[in-house]
Amino acid sequence: MNKQQVKERIEKLRQEINHHRYLYHVLDKQEISDAALDSLKHELDELERKFPELITPDSPTQRVGGKPLDEFKxxxxxxxxxxxxxxxxxxxxxxxxxxxxxxxxxxxxxxxxxxxxxxxxxxxxxxxxxxxxxxxxxxxxxxxxxxxxxxxxxxxxxxxxxxxxxxxxxxxxxxxxxxxxxxxxxxxxxxxxxxxxxxxxxxxxxxxxxxxxxxxxxxxxxxxxxxxxxxxxxxxxxxxxxxxxxxxxxxxxxxxxxxxxxxxxxxxxxxxxxxxxxxxxxxxxxxxxxxxxxxxxxxxxxxxxxxxxxxxxxxxxxxxxxYPAEQATTVVEDIQVQVGRTGALTPVAHLKPVRVAGSTVARATLHNEDEIKRLDVRIGDTVIIQKAGDIIPDVVKVLSKLRTGKEKKFKMPVTCPICGSKVIRRTGEVAYYCSNKNCFAIQKEKIYHFVSKKAFDIEGLGPKIIDQLLENNLIKDVSDIFSFTASDLEPLERFAEKSAANIIEAVEKAKKITLARFIYALGIRHVGEETAIDLANHFRTISRLQKASFDDLNKIYEIGEVVARSISDFFRDNRNLQLIARLLNQGIKIKEPEVRKKTAASGKAFVVTGTLPSLSREEAKTKIREAGGKAASSVSPSTDFVIAGDNPGSKYEKAKKLGVKIISEKELLNLLK
Ligand SMILES: [Zn+2]
CATH class of the missing domain: 3.30.470.30 (DNA ligase/mRNA capping enzyme)
Structure with a gap:
């Protein structure tokens, strides 16, 4: 807000506060809760603290409320x-x-x-x-x-x-x-x-x-x-x-x-x-x-x-x-639509973060279009929100006298924000639906994949929690994972404060990610772990990959035509580009692959099988990749080495049959030097 806007806001706040104080102290009447009124006073006080030159002697902050009744001496x-x-x-x-x-x-x-x-x-x-x-x-x-x-x-x-x-x-x-x-x-x-x-x-x-x-x-x-x-x-x-x-x-x-x-x-x-x-x-x-x-x-x-x-x-x-009140006032910064399990589109208010009932709240549900019309809530409005017990906060009232005239009315989208399918309203129902029956399921799978071990690897954020987050409209797509707060999680069923904090920490940690994992996490069709690594090594930054044409992709030795087509289609879809931009806006830092010296493992294909003496299989694969080698999961004639630990099983047999060289963990470590 610039100073003029602050001045206007302060004047509106004063009028509103005076109105409610008069009701309360003189007429013993109440239109909004004490907590909501306190919240408005708190905002006024903070603005005046920042701009003391805007304090006037008649500001509600400058006097104690109440006017003596005439009946009393x-x-x-x-x-x-x-x-x-x-x-x-x-x-x-x-x-x-x-x-x-x-x-x-x-x-x-x-x-x-x-x-x-x-x-x-x-x-x-x-x-x-x-x-x-x-x-x-x-x-x-x-x-x-x-x-x-x-x-x-x-x-x-x-x-x-x-x-x-x-x-x-x-x-x-x-x-x-x-x-x-x-x-x-x-x-x-x-x-x-x-x-x-x-x-x-x-x-x-x-x-x-x-x-x-x-x-x-x-x-x-x-x-x-x-x-x-x-x-x-x-x-x-x-x-x-x-x-x-x-x-x-x-x-x-x-x-x-x-x-x-x-x-x-x-x-x-x-x-x-x-x-x-x-x-x-x-x-x-x-x-x-x-x-x-x-x-x-x-x-x-x-x-x-x-x-x-x-x-x-x-x-x-x-x-x-x-002590934290269960109501507070804040500003609706945006209204976004989320798609639920049944395909219903739920509008959600994105709020200027505010403390209410002991936690910081950044979202409130608006339920459906009828509710938005009933409240007449617009983007930019000051609203009273309420958080009772363990539920997602509601918007209970719009303070329409605080409007500046720049508020925007919300319009239900005509296409689904997730999959782009047509949005329909069934007769006799208040909700709008995405016409694509698989929309929610696809979205859910995408999020499971995104947080999985080989992708963003966010510990504690399993399918059960993701389901709850989706059902409670706390996340719409993967980019929302990086903006939710512990208070978004705490209302969920059986969610302890401690585990909420742990997840927030894990999310924070996951913000630093290698380019290969980032590409894999996007869930591009036909792009598995190995292809993601090849793409990362080849393009080195996400923006270069985004700009690559089908021909650029098709020229890469490890990438076939079908895969190249799929990658190029993915990056031509505006929704995917917007998602990547949102992710980067959430503070995700992508690590460029290191330029490596050549080792004996560079360009060679490895398969790890059985239990190795010191490394886990994932650790061995990571080391192979870091040394410029490729870690595959199945043995084929193009496999250069099979690293065999205890109980190696069928891959070992297959390697023997194909005449692939079989080595130990120790020999592998030597090759990687
Ligand atoms: Zn959809």
Whole structure:
């Protein structure tokens, strides 16, 4: 994107975010999920970080959402109630530390206090003479709504703080004024119960506990709030009671009679400890009685925290390290068609890679043409995708207000992208089909061949997995093998994270390939291993082979007319040339055959039979080829040598009958020198 495009994108994102924030914070309504909205905010934040000159004071990143309702009295916050920057990856947390360290040239080491990020509603509580005097919502960060009477109904909020264990001087400070901030939330069980009651009373159900908590606290009748069973967890002690660290402030809060999560939160001497805590919490978060959407990392030292100050709407000294959401927004870069087992053509959205539910996603299924029409999804659109559990992600919604006018509508191809046959639509069915009944089977065989031992030799990528990849529309042709990610594999049946990673590694390794193997992998009719080697040695690069005419090919001694015709036809077919171009685009590096010195084996034909003492049969063949010899699989009058190991079998007998010279492995190795 150039700067003008970024500017337009930023403006559109702001409008969209503002629209949804207004719905959510002012009207307590929701059109898209929190996760999708977060995803949009994240994109805006990243664009503004790259182009800080495009930040305007009214950008959603610059203020805390929400507008006080007119029904409530306004409360001015003494210190603004900030919100937090979101991060989803450990890398982003590390970058956050690096940014902070740049601003703190004297600190060599930062330590942290990490705490649960409860999915609720932030409030400020003010105590005078130790008694709850006022409570307010965050509002827009500067001005909140006075909801004191409602907060008083929440039993987790002490109406009078506990001062027994404190010194005279602290008691005096607290008596003057104490401000505590924390999260109002609803426990999972209470939320479920509330929704049951709503249903019974034919009232609308709440979308999530945060929604329910917000709706309950902003009731004009405190009796309704009281019936909703809300909870409270303190996270910040605003008043200075001498606390030096964030951890101490939590301990003080508990001593004052608040719940502040000290049994759940953790001091972390460094970011490694933070990462460990983040993943431990993730493992147990389903069993927690309340919902959390991540952890909050605070720089522990209060002075350092203060020195870092505020950027936009958020303190620099803290960051939210969130758990992956199941929805995210991204851009559809292309829509391609894949042919399935039944011959059905499935459109697949190729996405700008995005993190969702813990992995990077680059594709989503669009099912069929009707679904594309229903969603009205176009190439270039910003969409919400959803990945629930272990399934291939879906496109759930198009954010059409983010369009620039350059989006392209998708059209179902009239010919099959795999075999070029006509595409048909059977009456009464939504799917289009390739009219060639063997299309899928041929394609499958091609892929099996492509990854086989003598071709790309991709370990772990066997027929079973290839079948699943094809059935789930994760690959269309062999070039897709080089672009899929571990997350494409993980949803497949019984696929462990580890084996997915192993395959990705094997694919990466396979990107370096000899020219002979590459030619063999293409699966040209009549071109076996030996012919591929001959072609590689003769043409030395794939582009020279592609350009070779039938006559050029026919002139080669080892290549007959039928084979030459087949090779030349293959390279005249545009689809094959496009496939090769795609493969090279995926980063495949083809090794040119080495120019060899002549050895006694050059030009000679060998057959290996039986078990050799040190080399495997494949190793022996490779060595023969490297020395300029030919390794054949059957004995004929033109065979020069048969290398016989233990239990040589019929080839040995045939060699004896034909009078072919029989040698040992040792003699072979001498010949190859
Ligand atoms: Zn086809």
């Amino acid at each position: 306004k409360v001015q916050h003494k210190l603004p109630m900030l919100s937090l920057t979101d991060a989803f990856l450990f890398k982003e947390i590390q970058e956050w530390e690096t940014r902070n360290k740049k601003l703190l040239p004297l600190e060599t080491k930062l330590d942290y206090y990490a705490e649960l990020k409860i999915d609720g509603l932030a409030v400020a509580l003010i105590y005078k003479k130790g008694i709850l005097w006022k409570g307010a919502t965050r509002g827009d960060g500067k001005i909140g709504e006075d909801v004191t009477e409602n907060l008083k109904t929440i039993e987790a909020i002490p109406l009078r703080v506990n001062l027994e264990n404190f010194s005279q001087s602290i008691q005096k400070k607290v008596a003057e004024e104490l401000e505590v901030r924390g999260e109002i939330f609803m426990k999972k069980a209470d939320f479920d119960q509330l929704n049951e009651i709503q249903e019974k009373n034919k009232q609308p159900k709440f979308a999530n506990p945060r929604n329910a908590a917000a709706g309950s606290i902003r009731q004009l009748d405190p009796k309704i709030t009281a019936s909703r069973k809300l909870s409270f967890m303190a996270y910040s002690l605003v008043t200075d009671l001498g606390q030096k660290t964030h951890q101490e402030s939590h301990e003080l809060l508990e001593a004052l009679g608040f719940r502040a999560g000290t049994n759940l939160n953790q001091y972390c001497p460094d970011l490694q400890a933070v990462e460990k805590y983040h993943s431990e919490v993730n493992k147990k978060r389903n069993s927690l009685p309340f919902w959390i959407d991540g952890i909050v990392i605070n720089i522990n030292d209060q002075q350092t925290f203060g020195r870092l100050g505020v950027v936009g709407k958020a303190p620099r000294g803290a960051i939210a390290y969130k």
